[in-house]
Amino acid sequence: MYKIGVVGPNPLIERILSLEEEYKHEFQFVSFPCTKTEEVEEIVKKNCSQVQAWLFSGPIPYEIAKKTLGTDEKMVYIPVTESGFYKSYFELAFDQGKLITRLSVDSMSTVNSVEEATQQLSEKPLKIYMKVFKSNADQQELLRFHEELWKEGKTDGVLSCFPVVCKALREQGIPAYWMSFSKMRIRQTLGILAEKVKTSYFKDTQIGIEIIEIEHFNKIKEKAKNPYDLQHLELRLKGILIKLCEKLNGSLIEKGNGQYMIFSSRGTIEREISALEDAVQKLAFEADTTVTIGIGFGETVFSAERNAFRAIQHSKEMTDNEIVIIQEDGTIVESPGKNEELLYSNYTTNEDLMEKLKKCNVGVKTYKKITALVERMGWDIFTTKDLAVHLQMTERYVRRIVSDMCDVDLVRCIGETSHSTRGRQSKLYQLS
Missing domain, CATH: 3.40.50.10660 (PrpR receptor domain-like)
Structure with missing residues (x-):
């Protein structure tokens, strides 16, 4: 049974709860009456951990809650049709x-x-x-x-x-x-909410694997004055990882040569990204080297582990070795939980797009990453320097990619920036 928070004016909540008996084996409704829209933000902030999903009496409280929580994954509203x-x-x-x-x-x-x-x-x-x-x-x-x-x-x-x-x-x-809604519309909305909650539950319980790698571990072993120093270091590292496992309710496997794996669930890992970041900082300090993290989600251990290895390889290719997640459908998430978080896929089913990318010799992943960045930043126009800074690539390399995409009309050059001083002008681009 799922606990559902119902938000809205009392008369509408009463109309929704009039169907409570029909859903007694599926939902437990918790009322959060409000008379002003300003109250919605405080309600969802205060009670978010107490319910599995939210049902709003209309689009206004729904939009406020969505903005407050930053997601609409577990919420719906009853539309006036x-x-x-x-x-x-x-x-x-x-x-x-x-x-x-x-x-x-x-x-x-x-x-x-x-x-x-x-x-x-x-x-x-x-x-x-x-x-x-x-x-x-x-x-x-x-x-x-x-x-x-x-x-x-x-x-x-x-x-x-x-x-x-x-x-x-x-x-x-x-x-x-x-202007309100009928009972039939309430039933239809509750059906949608049930599907959302079930999907979210199964997604939350997917297998999640973290691969944590202490880089240049061979050099660390070479620098060790004696075997005991190395063993003490490994004990300190393992102590940090065991504390992380406690938070993740996971299990730790030591792969050797500075590589570790933690098995947990997707939901727990996503909720404890900040704990993982803290552990990475401690590991890097103890080992005096960089630490790389790759996280994989999947329906099976095999698929989750495969995605985790792909994720850590992707992280190694990045300048700052940011945490990378690869989800069960292949979606890549860079820097999860940060303002710089970037989410994009590494595939496309658009045959026209595939043909154009093939002609300009640009990979699907690169194209998707560029478009995801432009959309996230809200850029109507951009320069190659803008892309290079955020994508951690050289401007020369980005200039080549953008130029090639212009040739197949995936990107348009719409002008140049003007400088009062001498120097190369920057071209302005726009996604087609």
């Missing part, structure tokens, strides 16, 4: 005892979804005044939007995503209904 619009519209019509033809609506959804819904209501289209907002919506601004249209005589009713806005409008005698 056509059925939700119909439900609220007919409630408004029944309440007023007449067919409402002029409405003001606020929504985080696109205008097209509301237009499609209204077009299907009758042959006579409705007049809709739409206000689309973002997750940081100003409720007072939305309130003024509806008030002004009503006072100008342009609308006969209001549909809003905010119960507070509806309440304030009703107090002024303006017909307003809260």
Whole structure:
């Protein structure tokens, strides 16, 4: 059974919990009622470790939580779709005892979804005044939007995503209904959440293997004054690794000649990256040399170990010997947990792309790494120097790669930088 945190206004939480009996063998719901969107950030921060997943009553708290936690892997929200619009519209019509033809609506959804819904209501289209907002919506601004249209005589009713806005409008005698969702939509969303949680669980329990290598270990042995000094060093190194194993709930295998393997689970390793970084620093200090780390995930021990060896080889090719992870699908993660984290794949199924890369003699991994960096940095334009600095490559090498990609229209040269002093101008590039 999975513990699910339900976040939203009390009326919506009650509607969700009305289905609790149907999911009693699958979910345990924990309510986190809130009246203001500002409360969502504190709720998810404080209770993240207490639940396995989050269910939000709408897109606004969902977007806030996603930004707060930095991921949406274990969270969903219940969207207001056509059925939700119909439900609220007919409630408004029944309440007023007449067919409402002029409405003001606020929504985080696109205008097209509301237009499609209204077009299907009758042959006579409705007049809709739409206000689309973002997750940081100003409720007072939305309130003024509806008030002004009503006072100008342009609308006969209001549909809003905010119960507070509806309440304030009703107090002024303006017909307003809260645009919410149906039980059918709740069930559909819970089905999606169940799949997300199960996928995350199986992913979390995948086998994870860390290969830790003390570099230049042969030279360390040569420098040792006697065998006992070397044995004392190995005991100190092993002590650091055993403490790391305790945090990872893993097992340590000594491969010899300065190489060690730790077997654990993917979820534990991902959560304890900072502990691994601390251990690496201690190992490097004790051995007075660099330490290389490769991590592999897989469905079996064989696939995880293979990925770990590929990862450590990849790390050795990097200038700073950063930690590298290779996931079960071949996705490469460089510098995990840091601001410089870079995630990209080393394969493609796009035949047109493969043909172009073959013509310009650039590897798929190199191309994917460049595009991943450009996207992560948010660069609309970039120079070869920008790429060289972040990719730990020489500018000359990067210039050659970019030039070759320009020849097959994977990259476009769109101009040059101007310098007041003499020197070579830098060309400006853009991904095609």
